[in-house]
Amino acid sequence: MMEKELKKSLDPLYLLFKKEFKEGIETDLDRFIMTIIDQYLAHIVEAKIMIPEDKKEYIIKQLIEEVEDMIRKTFMGCLEDKNYLHVGRVKKIAS
Numbered sequence: 001m002m003e004k005e006l007k008k009s010l011d012p013l014y015l016l017f018k019k020e021f022k023e024g025i026e027t028d029l030d031r032f033i034m035t036i037i038d039q040y041l042a043h044i045v046e047a048k049i050m051i052p053e054d055k056k057e058y059i060i061k062q063l064i065e066e067v068e069d070m071i072r073k074t075f076m077g078c079l080e081d082k083n084y085l086h087v088g089r090v091k092k093i094a095s
Contacts, residue, residue, distance in 0.1 A: 013040050013063065014084035017070045029071075037063045 016039050025032045037060060044051065051059055073079035 009085050010081060011084040012043055013066060014070065014081075016040055016043070017067060021074065025071075033064055033067045033071075036067050 013036070016036050020032065020036050020039075040063060041051075041060075070079060073083075
């Protein structure tokens, strides 16, 4: 799979994580995680995907766990693009 095609099919949360990670993790890990989640939720809204208000807290909790998992895998050296391929339709994340 060519690099450009691969990027188009990657999970948007993962792409945002990679972008923020390249810029560096601040000393406040919680702020780093919430920056990624805020950007992802903005992407969801931009894509006109509605999150029911009664499910929002649950979804944010799941996103936090996912980003924490990405951080762990990065530090252990086992975070790979192929693990975050999206099989459905993916909206482009601005670079």
